[in-house]
Every structure is written in structure tokens, then in C-alpha cells.
Amino acid sequence: MAKFSKKVMGKEVGDGAVYAPPHTMTGKSVTASTNPGSGPDRSDANTVNMSVGNINRRHFPETKTTGIVTRGNGAATKGITARGPMA
Helix, strand or coil, X not given: CCCCCCEECCEECCCHHHHCCCECCCCCECCCXXXXXXXXXXCCCXXXXXXXXXXXXXXXXXXXXXXXXXXXXXCCCXXXXXXXXXX
């Protein structure tokens, strides 16, 4: 006869499937399905909605082209246009 229990120092250390088959919190049995989640398939990089900071694939902010050229920049390396409130 097979031995199912693998108790060590009073605690069960074997596979959980031996003494507790998969179940929900209410005690009902769980079955495996091919698509357990709901919604679209996110396995491809073209369908994943990635985001970095406030930029994501759904809403890409337009490049700002307005503003005024400031004076006294010298050897500016990051731009010479001011786009914020000037008051």
C-alpha cells in the first residue's frame, strides 16, 4: 500500500495535491480552462498596453511646438524655448 503522508516533525511537507486537491475558498472543486482570464489576449507585444510614467500606447502626448525663444542661453545644450507661464 502506498504511503501518502510525508509528515516531518508533525507537519505535512509533501505535495499539496495529495492531501488538499485544488478548490475554491467555498470548498468547490476547480477545473482548468484554456483561457482563465477575461478580456483580450495579452501574450503578444503588439497587444500589451505598456506604460512608462504618464506615456502609454493608448494616449501618446503630442510634441510641443509653441513657446518663446529665451535670451542669454550661452552654450545651451537642452533647448532655448520656454513653454510655461511667463508671468
